[in-house]
Amino acid sequence: MNKILKFFDRHLAYIMIIPAIILILLFSILPIVESLKYAFFDFQLNDQKKSGIYMSSNYNIPLAEETFEYIDYYLEIEESAVQKSETSQYIIQLRGDMKNYQQEINSILGNKSGIVETNEENIAAIKKINTDIYSALGKLYEKDDVFNSEEDMLAVASELDTSIIDSNFIGLDNFKQILRDTRVVYTLTVTLIFTVISVFFELVLGLLLALIMNKAMKGRGLIRTISLIPWAIPTSVAALMWAYLYNGSSGIVANVFSTIGIIDQPTDLLLTAKAAIGAIITADVWKTTPYMALLLLAGLQVIPNSLYESSSLDGANKLKQFKHITLPLLKPSIFVALLFRTLDAFRVFDLIWVLTGGGPGGTTESISIYAYKVMFAQTRFGYGSAMVLIMAIAVGIISYAYIKILDVKIIGE
């Protein structure tokens, strides 16, 4: 018992981090690696021959066996249908040949069963056998005789090739396609416009409000509680609420906007591209500015008052104080708030999904929405993953740029 305790004590640190590491491995690292893999394959769930990740070519033996059984079954039908003994002789010979062909394919694959991995050379050999089979069967129908099921037979024979599963490894093709995909360019532009404008307003308004809140004497508790509400409610709920306020016939915000002349008619707000993007940004600014203000307020409150007092004794005015005391000391708070808000805005999904669904006509789709539609509506996981990978790279660039520009250390405090 004592030994176990001692062992526990000596390795306590590792024992304590193991559960977290397992969770991170299973639900973050592994899926990220898997997603990386998807990006290099033409992986589509709705296409039977592409619904997996096949590095090399495969051959589906059970499916081939079934096809050969069908061919034999139709040959038997033809055998009883034909009139001339010459033709029936040929059919008997064909039935034997089919067995041999099947044997040949199996021996090429090393007499295995199930779905067998194989190389290009073998696949080429099997394809040749398949053409031989097809032409041998074709010759049967050139004969002048009575046949029963020519169409069925040829259809079944052409199915032979479906047993061959080509590798769907396509290298960088997904990425090349992304470069040519105008919808990627458009959705990326929408995402960037959304990110830059909304984060800019959130930062400026948030900073302004934080400075004012810092001065406020009365009702701080109430101000904080109310400020938390937009952050705390689910984005989908906020989006739905704004969808109601924005709707063309009974939405009060849409009506007010059209009365003051921001838009021509209330219905324009969600039915024209520019206005809809503006509406999405407004909803996001409403939801996130208070959160930004709270973060910055917390940063302001740790700046010691004595700094302001001594500098005002030195004759510095408010503007100078802001520039030389507040801003530099607030930099770490601004950095964290700005970085995480930018990354959040860049992957915006819920808000747009519920508020406009990407409409009108796909004009408010963010890159996340497009990637999601590619993956789960078209089930093209390969292409979708490549798109998400591009997003991840952009996230990396954004983070790096912030760290460089604001010159902040993240870890190691």
Added chain:
Amino acid sequence: MVNKKAEKLFAAIIVLYLLIIVFPFIWVGLTSFKPESEIWGSEALKVFSNNSTIEHYQALFKANILNSLKNSFIISSITTIYVTLVASFCAYAIARLKFRGKNILLSVILATSMFPQMIVIGPIYNAFVKLGWTNSYFITLPYSMITLPVAIFILVTHFAKVPKEMEESASIDGASKMRTFIKIILPLALPGIFTSAIITFIGVWNEFLLSLTLNSDSNYHTATVAISFLRGQFQIFWGQVTAATIVVTIPTLIIVILFQKQIISGLTSGAVKE
């Protein structure tokens, strides 16, 4: 030293700001009591209805909203309990114990919190389909991906605040490290653990993407997803939508009012160096 004029201006700005925040809730709340006929047409912008009704709330009981609230509550609770437990252990080790690869672990945790969730959704969906885990409460497992990093960061800052002398005197008394952690450190860090639990709960309660993808069966919808489906393709019953919005907002509102201090400390613990 702030002069009176500036003070009045600031007060006016704050009041305006608070009004802008609460206005949507009030307007939506008022609509939820209007009969459907008054939500559309000429009376749509009237503040109060003459024929107030609770029919939209009654309709919600028939719809799946209540069941989805139950799902949200179960899923958020399970996730909060196990994530807080796992994060407490990990955060304590990071804050107080020595081990190799600590910086690597910290970087990995930070990186996973920055990656777009969209990157894991495809593989997780495919794995869930293979395992038969879609439309179940197994969804709590991948929720660790979005909540664990935040919980660990909040807890690391709280464990780091516990005075070192507490551990030192315990070890002089001959208590094992494990015992010291459970008997001395955990009680002292309880406010921090509570904070991280609340932030985790809200995070899961509000999550949309994983829930939309993994639990597509309406019996397993969480509230966030169920409410998004009220916005039908062809017709929208704003009465029901607004009533549902109010119902789903209430739990969040209660949490915010009760735990305002903890939430703010949790949100700002990473952002502010103390």
